[in-house]
Amino acid sequence: MLNRYTYLPSYTSVRKxxxxxxxxxxxxxxxxxxxQDGVFLKSVYEHNHAPPKYHRLADGKYLKLGPAxxxxxxxxxxxxxxxxxxxxxxxxxxxxxGYMYYRHFxxxxxxxxxxxKFHASPVPCKAYLHADRNNVVVRAMPVHTHPYPMFRVTxxxxxxxxxxxxxxxxxxxxxxxxxxxVDAVRGAGRWGCTAGQKCEAYVKTDVKLNIVExxxxxxxxxxxxxxTQEGKYxxxxx
Numbered sequence: 001m002l003n004r005y006t007y008l009p010s011y012t013s014v015r016k017x018x019x020x021x022x023x024x025x026x027x028x029x030x031x032x033x034x035x036q037d038g039v040f041l042k043s044v045y046e047h048n049h050a051p052p053k054y055h056r057l058a059d060g061k062y063l064k065l066g067p068a069x070x071x072x073x074x075x076x077x078x079x080x081x082x083x084x085x086x087x088x089x090x091x092x093x094x095x096x097x098g099y100m101y102y103r104h105f106x107x108x109x110x111x112x113x114x115x116x117k118f119h120a121s122p123v124p125c126k127a128y129l130h131a132d133r134n135n136v137v138v139r140a141m142p143v144h145t146h147p148y149p150m151f152r153v154t155x156x157x158x159x160x161x162x163x164x165x166x167x168x169x170x171x172x173x174x175x176x177x178x179x180x181x182v183d184a185v186r187g188a189g190r191w192g193c194t195a196g197q198k199c200e201a202y203v204k205t206d207v208k209l210n211i212v213e214x215x216x217x218x219x220x221x222x223x224x225x226x227x228t229q230e231g232k233y234x235x236x237x238x
Contacts, residue, residue: 005047008021008023024097085135102118109133126145162174165233167230178218180192183202189204189207190204191203202214
């Protein structure tokens with residue numbers, strides 16, 4: 001991190017003894033160069049966005065506000081991005097730069113993970129990464145074909161849903177970009193897809209919004225919502 005902006009390692013020049021780190025925002029060309037000791041050398045291009053915001057956790061790690069991503073920073077501001085294991089309704093997932101990945105197959109000293117939207121229709125996402133057994137990403141192709149999923153993660157790795165409030169005051173539960181409303185017939189703790197009876201997807205949660213059971217298979221596209229200045233959401237049709 002430098003001047004509140006975060007960077008990812010891009011490449012290392014052994015001959016020059018320096019490394020190039022690019023901005024964590026894919027659409028930003030800003031980059032910095034550091035030497036082998038992590039000392040800043042120079043920067044190129046300006047950022048085209050505001051600095052990202054992070055919250056410092058009790059264990060010294062940082063939680064990115066917005067899309068969930070954890071970065072481990074050293075005292076001299078040189079950092080390594082780590083993947084973040086979370087508990088899913090079925091098995092374990094991995095979050096990297098705000099996106100969810102599922103374990104694919106073992107590789108040397110770790111595992112290959114592919115984007116959770118690998119089988120998404122109509123455009124499958126081919127993003128993937130290789131992480132060692134300490135969940136440090138050693139190789140990645142983190143270019144996704146879809147927006148960030150909506151979720152939140154606790155400090156103990158619990159994968160939770162997100163509750164949003166609409167402009168009319170109603171509350172919806174968001175899970176991986178899909179919206180659910182309280183099932184008025186079956187009671188609190190069960191949420192049905194907002195698409196209505198034509199979609200059988202549902203989520204069951206406990207009082208703390210921990211996922212107890214989920215069927216997040218939909219026959220329709222994800223809904224779109226606009227965040228207003230008041231912090232509420234307005235559904236976008238069309």
